[in-house]
Amino acid sequence: MVRTKDDQKPMTKKTAKDKKNNDFLEFKKMSWKHIDALDRDKTIFFLPISPLEEHGPHLPVGTDLLTAKDTAIEAMKRIGTQYEDITCVLLPSVPVGFCKFNSDFPGTVSVSSKVVKEIIYSFGSALARHGFQNMIICTYHMALSHLKGIYSAMDKLRQRYKMNICEPWSPVFYDGRITENEPKLGFDTSKEVHAGFRETSLIKYQYPYLLDPIYSSLQSIYRDVSSPKFVGKTFKEIGLSDGYIGSPAKADADYGRWFFHFTVDTYVAATKDLIHKRPLPDLPKKVRSRMKLLFWE
Numbered sequence: 001m002v003r004t005k006d007d008q009k010p011m012t013k014k015t016a017k018d019k020k021n022n023d024f025l026e027f028k029k030m031s032w033k034h035i036d037a038l039d040r041d042k043t044i045f046f047l048p049i050s051p052l053e054e055h056g057p058h059l060p061v062g063t064d065l066l067t068a069k070d071t072a073i074e075a076m077k078r079i080g081t082q083y084e085d086i087t088c089v090l091l092p093s094v095p096v097g098f099c100k101f102n103s104d105f106p107g108t109v110s111v112s113s114k115v116v117k118e119i120i121y122s123f124g125s126a127l128a129r130h131g132f133q134n135m136i137i138c139t140y141h142m143a144l145s146h147l148k149g150i151y152s153a154m155d156k157l158r159q160r161y162k163m164n165i166c167e168p169w170s171p172v173f174y175d176g177r178i179t180e181n182e183p184k185l186g187f188d189t190s191k192e193v194h195a196g197f198r199e200t201s202l203i204k205y206q207y208p209y210l211l212d213p214i215y216s217s218l219q220s221i222y223r224d225v226s227s228p229k230f231v232g233k234t235f236k237e238i239g240l241s242d243g244y245i246g247s248p249a250k251a252d253a254d255y256g257r258w259f260f261h262f263t264v265d266t267y268v269a270a271t272k273d274l275i276h277k278r279p280l281p282d283l284p285k286k287v288r289s290r291m292k293l294l295f296w297e
Protein backbone atom coordinates (compact mmCIF):
# COMPACT_ATOMS: atom_id res chain seq x y z
CA MET A 1 0.00 0.00 0.00
CA VAL A 2 1.08 3.53 -0.61
CA ARG A 3 1.52 5.72 2.40
CA THR A 4 1.86 9.31 1.50
CA LYS A 5 3.31 10.53 4.77
CA ASP A 6 6.58 9.10 3.60
CA ASP A 7 6.70 9.65 -0.11
CA GLN A 8 9.84 7.58 -0.50
CA LYS A 9 8.49 4.42 1.08
CA PRO A 10 8.30 1.60 -1.45
CA MET A 11 4.94 0.01 -2.11
CA THR A 12 4.21 -3.24 -0.36
CA LYS A 13 1.91 -5.95 -1.62
CA LYS A 14 -0.96 -5.10 0.68
CA THR A 15 -4.26 -4.22 -0.92
CA ALA A 16 -6.43 -1.17 -0.44
CA LYS A 17 -8.39 -3.12 2.17
CA ASP A 18 -5.47 -2.73 4.55
CA LYS A 19 -5.93 1.01 4.44
CA LYS A 20 -5.70 2.63 7.83
CA ASN A 21 -7.23 5.90 8.86
CA ASN A 22 -5.54 9.02 7.60
CA ASP A 23 -3.99 7.23 4.66
CA PHE A 24 -4.69 7.77 1.03
CA LEU A 25 -3.36 6.06 -2.03
CA GLU A 26 -1.21 7.47 -4.79
CA PHE A 27 -2.32 6.33 -8.20
CA LYS A 28 1.10 6.54 -9.84
CA LYS A 29 2.56 4.12 -7.30
CA MET A 30 -0.10 1.45 -7.69
CA SER A 31 -0.18 -1.52 -10.03
CA TRP A 32 -3.27 -2.20 -12.16
CA LYS A 33 -3.98 -5.12 -9.83
CA HIS A 34 -4.14 -2.81 -6.83
CA ILE A 35 -6.30 -0.37 -8.74
CA ASP A 36 -8.59 -3.17 -9.86
CA ALA A 37 -8.97 -4.34 -6.25
CA LEU A 38 -10.50 -1.01 -5.19
CA ASP A 39 -14.18 -0.94 -4.32
CA ARG A 40 -15.84 0.94 -7.18
CA ASP A 41 -18.45 2.64 -5.00
CA LYS A 42 -16.15 3.50 -2.13
CA THR A 43 -13.21 4.97 -4.03
CA ILE A 44 -12.86 8.67 -4.79
CA PHE A 45 -10.21 10.00 -7.16
CA PHE A 46 -8.75 13.49 -6.68
CA LEU A 47 -7.19 15.19 -9.68
CA PRO A 48 -5.14 18.38 -9.02
CA ILE A 49 -4.86 20.43 -12.22
CA SER A 50 -3.60 24.01 -12.66
CA PRO A 51 -1.22 25.73 -15.04
CA LEU A 52 2.34 26.79 -14.46
CA GLU A 53 2.11 30.55 -14.82
CA GLU A 54 3.86 33.66 -13.66
CA HIS A 55 2.65 34.84 -10.26
CA GLY A 56 4.37 38.19 -10.01
CA PRO A 57 8.10 38.63 -9.30
CA HIS A 58 7.68 37.11 -5.83
CA LEU A 59 5.74 33.82 -6.11
CA PRO A 60 6.56 30.48 -7.79
CA VAL A 61 5.00 29.66 -11.16
CA GLY A 62 3.53 26.55 -9.55
CA THR A 63 1.53 28.54 -6.95
CA ASP A 64 -1.87 27.28 -8.18
CA LEU A 65 -0.68 23.72 -8.77
CA LEU A 66 0.98 23.43 -5.35
CA THR A 67 -2.08 24.84 -3.61
CA ALA A 68 -4.47 22.56 -5.50
CA LYS A 69 -2.41 19.51 -4.56
CA ASP A 70 -1.73 20.44 -0.92
CA THR A 71 -5.36 21.29 -0.17
CA ALA A 72 -6.50 18.08 -1.90
CA ILE A 73 -4.12 16.03 0.27
CA GLU A 74 -5.40 17.68 3.48
CA ALA A 75 -8.98 17.01 2.40
CA MET A 76 -8.20 13.36 1.59
CA LYS A 77 -6.60 12.90 5.02
CA ARG A 78 -9.69 14.33 6.72
CA ILE A 79 -12.04 12.12 4.72
CA GLY A 80 -9.78 9.12 5.47
CA THR A 81 -10.06 9.84 9.20
CA GLN A 82 -13.81 10.35 9.16
CA TYR A 83 -14.84 7.53 6.79
CA GLU A 84 -13.14 4.21 7.40
CA ASP A 85 -14.74 2.54 4.38
CA ILE A 86 -13.87 5.26 1.86
CA THR A 87 -10.60 5.14 -0.10
CA CYS A 88 -9.22 8.39 -1.51
CA VAL A 89 -6.78 8.13 -4.41
CA LEU A 90 -4.54 11.00 -5.45
CA LEU A 91 -3.96 11.26 -9.18
CA PRO A 92 -0.73 12.98 -10.31
CA SER A 93 -0.85 16.78 -10.43
CA VAL A 94 -1.42 17.91 -14.00
CA PRO A 95 0.52 21.14 -14.72
CA VAL A 96 -1.86 22.37 -17.36
CA GLY A 97 -4.34 25.19 -17.87
CA PHE A 98 -5.47 28.07 -20.03
CA CYS A 99 -3.64 31.30 -19.13
CA LYS A 100 -2.97 33.06 -22.43
CA PHE A 101 -3.45 36.51 -20.85
CA ASN A 102 -0.13 36.35 -18.99
CA SER A 103 1.80 34.26 -21.48
CA ASP A 104 3.99 37.30 -22.25
CA PHE A 105 6.05 36.39 -19.18
CA PRO A 106 8.60 33.58 -19.07
CA GLY A 107 7.30 30.84 -16.81
CA THR A 108 3.74 30.82 -18.13
CA VAL A 109 2.74 27.71 -20.04
CA SER A 110 -0.75 28.05 -21.48
CA VAL A 111 -2.69 25.30 -23.20
CA SER A 112 -6.04 25.68 -24.98
CA SER A 113 -9.33 25.12 -23.20
CA LYS A 114 -9.87 22.20 -25.59
CA VAL A 115 -6.72 20.53 -24.27
CA VAL A 116 -7.93 21.04 -20.68
CA LYS A 117 -11.23 19.38 -21.65
CA GLU A 118 -9.43 16.51 -23.36
CA ILE A 119 -7.21 15.85 -20.32
CA ILE A 120 -10.05 15.86 -17.78
CA TYR A 121 -12.17 13.68 -20.04
CA SER A 122 -9.30 11.25 -20.63
CA PHE A 123 -8.64 10.77 -16.90
CA GLY A 124 -12.36 10.49 -16.10
CA SER A 125 -13.25 8.10 -18.90
CA ALA A 126 -10.17 5.93 -18.30
CA LEU A 127 -11.49 5.35 -14.77
CA ALA A 128 -15.19 5.22 -15.64
CA ARG A 129 -14.60 2.51 -18.27
CA HIS A 130 -13.52 0.30 -15.39
CA GLY A 131 -16.51 1.10 -13.25
CA PHE A 132 -15.12 3.93 -11.13
CA GLN A 133 -17.67 6.66 -10.56
CA ASN A 134 -16.34 9.23 -8.13
CA MET A 135 -13.98 12.07 -8.89
CA ILE A 136 -13.09 15.49 -7.48
CA ILE A 137 -11.27 17.98 -9.71
CA CYS A 138 -9.00 20.31 -7.71
CA THR A 139 -8.00 23.48 -9.48
CA TYR A 140 -6.88 26.82 -8.11
CA HIS A 141 -6.84 28.56 -11.47
CA MET A 142 -10.09 30.45 -11.92
CA ALA A 143 -9.85 31.76 -15.52
CA LEU A 144 -13.20 31.09 -17.17
CA SER A 145 -11.68 29.60 -20.33
CA HIS A 146 -9.82 27.11 -18.15
CA LEU A 147 -13.02 26.27 -16.26
CA LYS A 148 -14.87 25.93 -19.57
CA GLY A 149 -12.61 22.98 -20.42
CA ILE A 150 -13.12 21.41 -17.00
CA TYR A 151 -16.89 21.92 -16.87
CA SER A 152 -17.59 20.64 -20.36
CA ALA A 153 -15.47 17.54 -19.73
CA MET A 154 -17.39 16.94 -16.47
CA ASP A 155 -20.74 17.37 -18.29
CA LYS A 156 -19.66 14.79 -20.87
CA LEU A 157 -18.52 12.36 -18.17
CA ARG A 158 -21.86 12.71 -16.38
CA GLN A 159 -23.78 12.12 -19.60
CA ARG A 160 -21.75 9.17 -20.88
CA TYR A 161 -20.78 7.42 -17.67
CA LYS A 162 -23.09 8.87 -15.02
CA MET A 163 -19.98 9.91 -13.12
CA ASN A 164 -20.28 11.65 -9.76
CA ILE A 165 -17.81 14.39 -10.51
CA CYS A 166 -17.39 18.00 -9.41
CA GLU A 167 -14.91 20.84 -9.15
CA PRO A 168 -15.67 22.44 -5.77
CA TRP A 169 -13.52 25.58 -5.63
CA SER A 170 -14.79 27.78 -8.48
CA PRO A 171 -18.42 27.83 -7.18
CA VAL A 172 -17.09 29.26 -3.89
CA PHE A 173 -14.76 31.65 -5.71
CA TYR A 174 -17.51 32.99 -7.98
CA ASP A 175 -20.44 33.26 -5.57
CA GLY A 176 -18.77 35.58 -3.07
CA ARG A 177 -18.39 33.04 -0.25
CA ILE A 178 -14.70 33.85 0.29
CA THR A 179 -15.43 37.50 1.07
CA GLU A 180 -18.42 36.50 3.23
CA ASN A 181 -16.38 34.10 5.35
CA GLU A 182 -12.90 35.57 5.54
CA PRO A 183 -11.55 37.42 8.60
CA LYS A 184 -12.29 41.14 8.38
CA LEU A 185 -9.21 42.96 7.17
CA GLY A 186 -10.24 46.55 6.56
CA PHE A 187 -9.60 46.59 2.83
CA ASP A 188 -11.38 45.32 -0.27
CA THR A 189 -10.01 41.84 -0.91
CA SER A 190 -12.23 41.28 -3.94
CA LYS A 191 -9.68 43.23 -6.00
CA GLU A 192 -6.92 40.76 -5.11
CA VAL A 193 -7.08 38.99 -8.43
CA HIS A 194 -3.69 37.46 -9.17
CA ALA A 195 -0.61 36.94 -6.99
CA GLY A 196 -1.96 39.65 -4.68
CA PHE A 197 -2.79 39.59 -0.96
CA ARG A 198 -4.57 36.22 -0.93
CA GLU A 199 -2.10 34.13 -2.91
CA THR A 200 0.94 35.79 -1.36
CA SER A 201 -0.53 35.05 2.09
CA LEU A 202 -1.06 31.43 1.09
CA ILE A 203 2.55 30.95 0.02
CA LYS A 204 3.79 32.87 3.07
CA TYR A 205 1.92 30.32 5.21
CA GLN A 206 2.53 27.13 3.25
CA TYR A 207 5.94 27.75 1.61
CA PRO A 208 7.62 30.77 3.29
CA TYR A 209 10.97 29.78 1.74
CA LEU A 210 9.48 30.13 -1.75
CA LEU A 211 8.30 33.69 -1.15
CA ASP A 212 10.76 36.25 -2.50
CA PRO A 213 11.32 38.94 0.17
CA ILE A 214 10.77 41.65 -2.44
CA TYR A 215 7.03 41.00 -1.96
CA SER A 216 7.02 43.48 0.92
CA SER A 217 8.12 46.36 -1.32
CA LEU A 218 5.66 45.73 -4.17
CA GLN A 219 3.14 48.51 -4.74
CA SER A 220 -0.57 47.79 -4.90
CA ILE A 221 -1.76 47.53 -8.49
CA TYR A 222 -5.41 47.06 -9.47
CA ARG A 223 -7.11 46.27 -12.79
CA ASP A 224 -10.63 45.13 -13.55
CA VAL A 225 -9.66 42.34 -15.93
CA SER A 226 -13.32 41.56 -16.67
CA SER A 227 -13.75 45.05 -18.21
CA PRO A 228 -14.61 44.89 -21.95
CA LYS A 229 -11.73 47.27 -22.74
CA PHE A 230 -9.23 44.64 -21.60
CA VAL A 231 -10.76 41.66 -23.42
CA GLY A 232 -8.20 39.71 -25.43
CA LYS A 233 -5.30 41.79 -24.05
CA THR A 234 -2.33 40.38 -22.23
CA PHE A 235 -1.18 41.51 -18.78
CA LYS A 236 1.71 43.54 -20.20
CA GLU A 237 -0.61 45.21 -22.73
CA ILE A 238 -2.75 46.54 -19.88
CA GLY A 239 0.24 47.81 -17.92
CA LEU A 240 0.80 44.92 -15.54
CA SER A 241 4.53 44.83 -16.11
CA ASP A 242 5.27 42.80 -12.94
CA GLY A 243 2.47 40.29 -13.47
CA TYR A 244 0.37 40.73 -10.33
CA ILE A 245 -2.97 42.36 -9.50
CA GLY A 246 -3.54 43.33 -5.87
CA SER A 247 -1.46 44.07 -2.78
CA PRO A 248 1.20 41.40 -2.21
CA ALA A 249 2.92 43.58 0.41
CA LYS A 250 -0.07 43.15 2.77
CA ALA A 251 0.46 39.37 2.84
CA ASP A 252 -0.25 37.75 6.18
CA ALA A 253 0.57 34.12 7.08
CA ASP A 254 -2.42 33.90 9.45
CA TYR A 255 -4.74 34.84 6.62
CA GLY A 256 -2.88 32.30 4.46
CA ARG A 257 -3.62 29.62 7.04
CA TRP A 258 -7.28 30.59 7.09
CA PHE A 259 -7.49 30.62 3.28
CA PHE A 260 -5.75 27.24 2.99
CA HIS A 261 -8.11 25.59 5.47
CA PHE A 262 -11.15 27.29 3.97
CA THR A 263 -10.22 25.60 0.68
CA VAL A 264 -9.73 22.27 2.46
CA ASP A 265 -13.15 22.68 4.13
CA THR A 266 -14.65 23.31 0.69
CA TYR A 267 -13.14 20.10 -0.70
CA VAL A 268 -14.18 18.08 2.35
CA ALA A 269 -17.78 19.37 2.15
CA ALA A 270 -17.98 18.52 -1.57
CA THR A 271 -16.53 15.04 -0.96
CA LYS A 272 -19.13 14.43 1.75
CA ASP A 273 -21.88 15.54 -0.66
CA LEU A 274 -20.52 13.02 -3.13
CA ILE A 275 -20.33 10.22 -0.54
CA HIS A 276 -23.88 10.86 0.64
CA LYS A 277 -25.17 11.31 -2.93
CA ARG A 278 -26.33 14.86 -2.28
CA PRO A 279 -26.36 17.51 -5.05
CA LEU A 280 -22.80 18.48 -5.95
CA PRO A 281 -21.43 22.04 -6.06
CA ASP A 282 -21.81 23.83 -9.38
CA LEU A 283 -20.96 27.28 -10.73
CA PRO A 284 -23.65 29.97 -10.37
CA LYS A 285 -25.93 29.94 -13.45
CA LYS A 286 -24.85 33.38 -14.67
CA VAL A 287 -21.19 32.33 -14.60
CA ARG A 288 -22.07 29.12 -16.47
CA SER A 289 -23.79 31.20 -19.19
CA ARG A 290 -20.86 33.62 -19.44
CA MET A 291 -18.54 30.64 -19.79
CA LYS A 292 -20.65 29.11 -22.56
CA LEU A 293 -20.31 32.28 -24.63
CA LEU A 294 -16.52 32.08 -24.61
CA PHE A 295 -14.81 30.71 -27.70
CA TRP A 296 -12.89 27.48 -27.48
CA GLU A 297 -9.29 28.71 -27.69
Ligand SMILES: [Zn+2]
Nearest residue numbers: 063064195199
Ligand atom coordinates in the same frame (compact mmCIF):
# COMPACT_ATOMS: atom_id res chain seq x y z
ZN1 LIG B 1 -2.91 31.76 -8.91
